[in-house]
Amino acid sequence: MNKFILENLSLTYSDNVQALKGIILEIPAHSITVLFGPAGGGKSSLLRTLNRLNDLADVKQITGRADLLDQDGNILSLLDKNTDVIALRRRLSMVFARPIVLPLSIRQNLTYGLEVSGVHERGRLDQSVEHSLQQAALWDEVKDRLNDPATMLSGGQQQRLCLARCLALEPEVIMLDEPTSGLDPISTNKVEASLQKLKENYTIILVPHSIQQAARMADLAAFFLQGELIEVAPGNDIFINPGQVKTRDYIEGRFG
Amino acid sequence: MDNADKSLKLRSSKRNNIQRLGFAALGLITFFTVLPILYIVVKIFVEGISAISLEFLLGFPTDGMRAGGIMPAILGTVLLTFGVTIAAVPLGIAAAIYLAEYAPDNRWTRLIRLAIINLAGIPSVVYGLFGLGIFVLFFQFGTSILAASLTLGIMTLPVVISTAEEALRTVPRSFRVVSISLSATQWQTIRRIVLPQSLPGILTGVILGLERAAGETAPILFTGVAFYLPTLPSSPLDPTMALPYHLFVITTQVPGMPSEIQYGTALVLLVLVLGLNLLATIIRSRARRRRQW
Numbered sequence: 001m002n003k004f005i006l007e008n009l010s011l012t013y014s015d016n017v018q019a020l021k022g023i024i025l026e027i028p029a030h031s032i033t034v035l036f037g038p039a040g041g042g043k044s045s046l047l048r049t050l051n052r053l054n055d056l057a058d059v060k061q062i063t064g065r066a067d068l069l070d071q072d073g074n075i076l077s078l079l080d081k082n083t084d085v086i087a088l089r090r091r092l093s094m095v096f097a098r099p100i101v102l103p104l105s106i107r108q109n110l111t112y113g114l115e116v117s118g119v120h121e122r123g124r125l126d127q128s129v130e131h132s133l134q135q136a137a138l139w140d141e142v143k144d145r146l147n148d149p150a151t152m153l154s155g156g157q158q159q160r161l162c163l164a165r166c167l168a169l170e171p172e173v174i175m176l177d178e179p180t181s182g183l184d185p186i187s188t189n190k191v192e193a194s195l196q197k198l199k200e201n202y203t204i205i206l207v208p209h210s211i212q213q214a215a216r217m218a219d220l221a222a223f224f225l226q227g228e229l230i231e232v233a234p235g236n237d238i239f240i241n242p243g244q245v246k247t248r249d250y251i252e253g254r255f256g
Numbered sequence: 257m258d259n260a261d262k263s264l265k266l267r268s269s270k271r272n273n274i275q276r277l278g279f280a281a282l283g284l285i286t287f288f289t290v291l292p293i294l295y296i297v298v299k300i301f302v303e304g305i306s307a308i309s310l311e312f313l314l315g316f317p318t319d320g321m322r323a324g325g326i327m328p329a330i331l332g333t334v335l336l337t338f339g340v341t342i343a344a345v346p347l348g349i350a351a352a353i354y355l356a357e358y359a360p361d362n363r364w365t366r367l368i369r370l371a372i373i374n375l376a377g378i379p380s381v382v383y384g385l386f387g388l389g390i391f392v393l394f395f396q397f398g399t400s401i402l403a404a405s406l407t408l409g410i411m412t413l414p415v416v417i418s419t420a421e422e423a424l425r426t427v428p429r430s431f432r433v434v435s436i437s438l439s440a441t442q443w444q445t446i447r448r449i450v451l452p453q454s455l456p457g458i459l460t461g462v463i464l465g466l467e468r469a470a471g472e473t474a475p476i477l478f479t480g481v482a483f484y485l486p487t488l489p490s491s492p493l494d495p496t497m498a499l500p501y502h503l504f505v506i507t508t509q510v511p512g513m514p515s516e517i518q519y520g521t522a523l524v525l526l527v528l529v530l531g532l533n534l535l536a537t538i539i540r541s542r543a544r545r546r547r548q549w
Contacts, residue, residue, distance in 0.1 A: 053437055089439040096437075100430045103453055103547075113438040116448070169439065 003029040003173065003203045004050065008064035011045055013057065019045035021227040032195060032204045034218035034235065036211065038256040041224035043207045047175045050078060051092040052085045090117060093171035097178040099158035101150035106142055109150045109161060113169040128168045135198060136164035137190045156187025163191065173203045181209040192217060211251060215239040223247045300522045307520025321484060321510055326521055328488055332496035333470055333528065339405025340412055340469045345462055348416030356424035357446055376414040381474035383411040388478040402492040404480020411475050412465040419461025423454040456543030463536040467529050473500040499525045
């Protein structure tokens with residue numbers, strides 16, 4: 001069963017930069033799909049198109065289709081004007097490259113998503129805080145200071161808090177845009193280990209910050225170059241046996 | 257040390273001297289700018305402090321305002337400042353939120369911004385005439401606290417709007433993106449993140465606007481103040497006395513006025529306005545210490 005189906009998806013920003021060129025891609029559920037390639041390849045644009053965060057950007061034109069299928073086979077057209085983007089963003093949660101904690105307490109950061117959705121029961125919020133922090137491997141470090149400002153945490157902790165904040169929304173899909181680019185190897189390890197566990201219950205789309213991370217994490221890997229999708233293949237395949245010359249050159253470090 | 261090194265060192269000491277000279281000159285200029293302000297404050301304080309007493313602050317003027325207190329004028333200024341707050345602050349903040357968060361950047365919104373900037377530069381007496389025409393005569397509010405508050409409110413509005421918009425814009429865009437990505441609506445983002453973070457900045461702007469309004473004479477001259485009133489106003493439709501106008505009256509219109517009462521009145525007005533200013537400074541510095549970004 002496929003979670004996302006993208007057909008001929010193209011995106012042009014208002015400065016006439018074509019960020020995505022006819023992307024055809026199926027993203028499966030309950031696995032980690034890695035989008036990799038050099039900067040400017042369209043990876044972030046693709047993520048922001050899926051959860052409609054691009055609504056905030058200067059987009060000139062989007063063509064093609066992007067559909068989200070749920071367990072019961074219902075199809076949600078992501079690009080449709082009438083799609084409820086608020087509900088959509090609860091299902092497709094996102095972690096950004098820089099850990100951006102909201103200027104609130106640790107606890108408030110975690111309950112923010114539920115509270116704006118109208119959940120105010122103390123018990124449910126408490127449960128969500130603990131559960132999401134445990135999933136992000138942060139609970140033991142912060143359980144005694146949940147009411148401290150979130151900015152008191154270290155960079156690595158802040159990024160795991162952002163991941164936990166995502167999970168607290170109880171989404172179906174987690175999208176991560178270079179989530180470990182600013183982190184030390186130990187924190188990176190913790191995030192990666194959490195993701196490996198999380199894929200049992202979530203569909204994960206990851207833009208890695210290095211080819212090595214791509215190779216470590218990918219169940220399915222898609223190589224993007226200047227807005228084009230060059231190649232899609234299982235992760236244990238593409239990094240050993242790339243099917244395209246460009247993919248091989250990039251993996252071997254000839255450019256990028 | 258060879259010659260090249262020597263000349264380098266010479267040149268660098270020369271540049272240092274020029275820099276020192278420059279700093280000294282700038283410091284001197286700053287000192288001369290502050291001097292008259294210091295002189296005015298000290299002079300008013302020294303000449304006026306002897307007039308300050310409980311009777312002066314809480315009593316009615318007597319003997320053709322040559323004696324007694326200035327309580328009706330103090331109360332009037334407080335009432336007018338309160339009126340301006342109601343008239344200008346909610347509207348101004350709402351307009352700022354619209355301009356900073358919702359308005360698209362097009363010819364119309366640029367025109368609106370231009371108009372707001374220009375409104376801030378209009379002489380206050382013009383606002384007074386405008387208030388006379390619109391509120392006193394057209395809406396028939398008469399010479400009243402209501403008309404004067406609305407006139408002062410319109411004068412204060414541009415200050416509130418532009419400082420509040422500025423404060424809203426200093427909140428990092430990334431907070432907005434994250435909040436939206438967590439399924440908040442734009443209004444939830446504004447109410448829960450943007451407004452709380454920019455509130456100190458907005459309050460500072462509001463207080464500075466109110467402070468200006470509290471000290472103005474021209475806008476209330478035609479719209480709400482009276483030379484002398486034997487009783488306190490009992491409704492918003494009554495005229496009132498006010499400190500700035502009272503000061504004008506007792507310094508120019510009353511022969512044989514004791515100068516300590518004039519200076520005392522000026523001192524009360526000064527303390528009121530500087531007090532508001534101090535409040536704004538406290539709010540700002542507190543918020544800066546607590547800010548997390």
